[in-house]
Amino acid sequence: MMRIWLSRPHMSGHEEARVAEAFASNFVAPLGPQLSAFEARINEHLGGGLHCVGLSSGSAALHLALRIAGVGKGDTVWVSSMTFAGGVFPVIYEQATPVFLDLGPDHWTLDPDLVETALEQAAKEGTLPKALIPTDLYGQGVNRARFEGMAARFGIRLIVDSAESLGARDATGAPCGSAGDAAVLSFNGNKIITTSGGGMLVTRHADWAEQARFLATQARDPAPHYQHSTYGYNYRLSNICAAIGLGQMEVLEARVNARRAVNERYRAALARPGITFMPEPAGAHSTRWLTALTFDPDILGVTREDVRLALAAAEIEARPLWKPMHTQPLFEGSRYIGSGVDERLFANGLCLPSGSDLTQAEQDEVIERILALLPDSRG
Incomplete structure (x- = not known):
């Protein structure tokens, strides 16, 4: 594999x-x-x-x-x-x-x-x-x-x-x-x-x-x-x-376009209540370096970690969103200003394979593994 x-x-x-x-x-x-x-x-x-x-x-x-x-x-x-x-x-x-x-x-x-x-x-x-x-x-x-x-x-x-x-x-x-x-x-x-x-x-x-x-x-x-x-x-x-x-x-623009295309395929294939992709403000043009999304366990019945582990078992690398620095052991007790938006994103968020050389077959594999976990995709 x-x-x-x-x-x-x-x-x-x-x-x-x-x-x-x-x-x-x-x-x-x-x-x-x-x-x-x-x-x-x-x-x-x-x-x-x-x-x-x-x-x-x-x-x-x-x-x-x-x-x-x-x-x-x-x-x-x-x-x-x-x-x-x-x-x-x-x-x-x-x-x-x-x-x-x-x-x-x-x-x-x-x-x-x-x-x-x-x-x-x-x-x-x-x-x-x-x-x-x-x-x-x-x-x-x-x-x-x-x-x-x-x-x-x-x-x-x-x-x-x-x-x-x-x-x-x-x-x-x-x-x-x-x-x-x-x-x-x-x-x-x-x-x-x-x-x-x-x-x-x-x-x-x-x-x-x-x-x-x-x-x-x-x-x-x-x-x-x-x-x-x-x-x-x-x-x-x-x-x-x-x-x-x-x-x-020489290929920067092509690399960005490829990552954006990967992101769009994920959005189309995984669009459903309970899955939220990183919003892009009007007028902005993100590199979509990594496709970042969240899984709501109350709606989907599966957690971010369920998805990550299932992908890992299939030799697919996915990674949680960055763990907020104020929750890191190194910075325990540091001052934090906010309401925990970042904490909630970390708890439910995952980055999917997003490389500019990701093949359609590889992306299909990622999508199929995720869909197999979701309630409306089970037999």
Whole structure:
């Protein structure tokens, strides 16, 4: 039995030529022309006028953004609670304290009304956060206009976690990955496109990009010898990995379209009371990186876990939605602002196999296994 994966890397055939160019020129070290070209290509995709810094991971990009934003010990950083751990850990690296916030039920991304009300109260109390990190969850863009307006109004830094949304557009039509003081992209193996591992910091501030490049290359001062006035990191993206990314960028739109088509087939085949798919706001164009849906056990008679285990028994990888950070053992006792929308989504939510190379037969297998569990599909 061949395993059906949640989201596996999908090569296009363009990558080998790009990597061969890098080898032929002997640029196999961290920096080189493929890295510069990859950064320029991402900038072009995002509309231009931005500064892109290729890095070893999305977490590295977020870490640098927080440090450059001046986040440090004693500061608070407000974060979407439902997110990947790598979208929160860098807050700890800088010895700041995360405060977790809930999602909106109509879009499953950070709730701007909730955040605005909380910021107004924090302003009265003199407890405003240093930065706000909303997540483009499962490839769906947050309400950038609202969050950028809040950041300007309250004088806080906005860093958007767009790790899952390269190729998406938000409800205003703006490309995801271009919002805020900085945005974070990921090219991990399971993302829309991959460099095998890697990430990127995207910023509108030239000085932020300059600092990011400096810090990401061990903070070496301009001197003929190795001299350091501050500490840095080994965070730069490999030129070879960037070459893979250049090849992947040639098929970005096709990869997004393929995932959206997979999502639409699931929606059509599984449409029934008790199953709810992640809503997409009017005007938005999500990558639908992973197809996220919930199963209501009171209506269906089966739980999310019943479905996941049945799929696992058939060698089909499915995964619960991100467990909210405020419910993680690591963050026990942390402050949480919300009504538990994210907790309910986690309790009932599942991500189905969503790769851009998922075959129709593989998707049919997933659908048939789920339908076999549902009451109106039993003999």
